Amino acid sequence: MLEFTRLKNNLKKNTEGFTTIRLALLCDSSSQHLNLALKGYGIDRQLSLQIYEAEYDQIEQQVFDTDSELYSTNQEAVIISKSSHKLLDEFYVTSLEDRNSFAERKFAHLKNMFFVLQNATKATLIHTNFQELNDQVFGSFASNVSHSFLYQVRKLNLLLMEEAQARQGFFICDVQSLTTEHGLQHVLDQKHLVKADLIWSLEFLPLLAKNMVGLIEACKGRLKKCLVLDLDNTLWGGVIGDDGLEGIQLGDFGIGKAFTRFQKWIKQLKQRGIIICICSKNNEAIAKEVFEKHPDSILKLEDIAVFAANWNNKVDNLHFIKNTLNIGFDAMVFVDDNPFERNMVKEAIPELDVPEMPEDPVDYLPFLQALNLFETVSYTEEDSLRTQLYRQEAERVSYQQVYKNENDFLDSLQMTAAVSTLNSFSLPRAAQLSQRSNQFNLRTVRYTETELEAIAASLNYSALVVSLQDRFGDYGLISFIVLKKISSAELFIESWMMSCRVLKRGVEHFVLNQIVAVAKKLNCQTIVGEYIPTPKNELVKDHYAKLGFRLNGNYWLLDVASFADKKTFVQLAAAKNTNEVISA
């Protein structure tokens, strides 16, 4: 069966309990098949996509008419797709002297469209880039002349990338990269292109849909955060316990190169903020020796957040890793060369992503890259420190075991917290926390940076950004609270989220004291909280009850006048400048 047909047949499935996402699809070519592929792939991912599909080739009409159907529903994402073939047609009717500036003028038009769209809607904006077709009018000489189509289309793609770096809430669906990967002859089918204006082949549409849905999922905070790796025949060739340090294949010789390349990529992922863990049936000391002593091991022990090498079964070890990191299995990927182990793990933990690895180690890396597992919609410098943060946490856990009394332990941590408002430094981090945080999150509102800018500028809102450090190191930004004055006497806690790395530190008591201080400053007598349950935030079901709020209908109320400051082991740090927060 065609993969496209399978996706289409998915639409018959029951989608009860799936997350609903509303999106608009605007194309300058035939879009019905893409619509079906998106919905069908969404169902694979337990998403019910409600798609508004604009009429054929009506992008500008929809965007520039603020009364259009596009704006009549609250779309969460808008996907705009323009084809290279239409662009080429436009290029051919451009006068020769204007072709030099074709990309710039086209870009100015697109930019204007993005501006209008983002003014009228809060939707995340996804735009496909253009296939870099060489029409062979100049042949290879196209690179030598600025008025060739190839030069102009490449320039336009680059301008779009630059725009994506500057504009919040704007992302590129990289059709050009996908075309390079799969080959133009597979990406389009000339006869359907000509006859039906179908610019993507049915074989390619599922891949395109996967890419688009992946971006949307990342915006919704559905991200992979952790890569768990087996060792023997996964990170090196051979079996360390049998072959010894000199016998395993790793480094610049023969097949060892494949493993070295794979390790280099993993190291890059770690630097981007993916947490790297080991789960292997091995003797721990012998396994660690490779990371410590093998001259060609790119990965070092400090790159690994949790190292689980023992003779327990892998399912138990994966549970151990998950609990140590305090993340969900759906945020983890497990890579193992052994099909038997993979099947056992898959069966026991269906929500874990366990790629069916190819047999030949030289294929590991391209195979995993093609899966595009680690989609993200943000990046901050703090991401690169994440493994270090988790390693510090492991140290704290062993330190905690020395203390019998929890209060003594908390006191000994010497925690200090800095509280700041939203500023250029904290804003992207707060947006990211809102996208990533699932468990300690009372209302699970996801904020884009654009939305936070609006909140920062609003007089009705007050936002608190909390970062924490203790004797072991800096946790960075760990809690984010959005407060909204909803009447002269009431302060509503629109959002209260906290990183699970700082659970059980009493940070919530410290934060509540801060919230009450804000309420007093704004002359509010009542603080109003709300818990909106999701499949993941049961942890905070009793959050407000524990803090002394009383339930009133669906809301939790706290009387400011009678509130006595909570005891906390967290000291308020003097206001710091932002640079210190990074370097501390």
Add this chain to the structure above:
Amino acid sequence: MGKDLLEELAIIFREVFEDETITLSRNTTATDIEQWDSLTHIEMIVAVEKHFSIRFNSMDLKKLENVGDLTDMIQQKRGA
């Protein structure tokens, strides 16, 4: 041979047009099958091409009037 090919095609048609009850004869046309429209037509053509590892050209497709024409085209492409 002709009968087998019709049955092979019917399996593809049932998937693409989402109807388990479809049976095909040489005289079957788009009007006989509820889901057979311009969109699913493309899907059916791609599925047939993939299944038989053949490639139709756009001139062939223009001449296509019923399932009989389709089976003839498949046999011609496979024989070639």
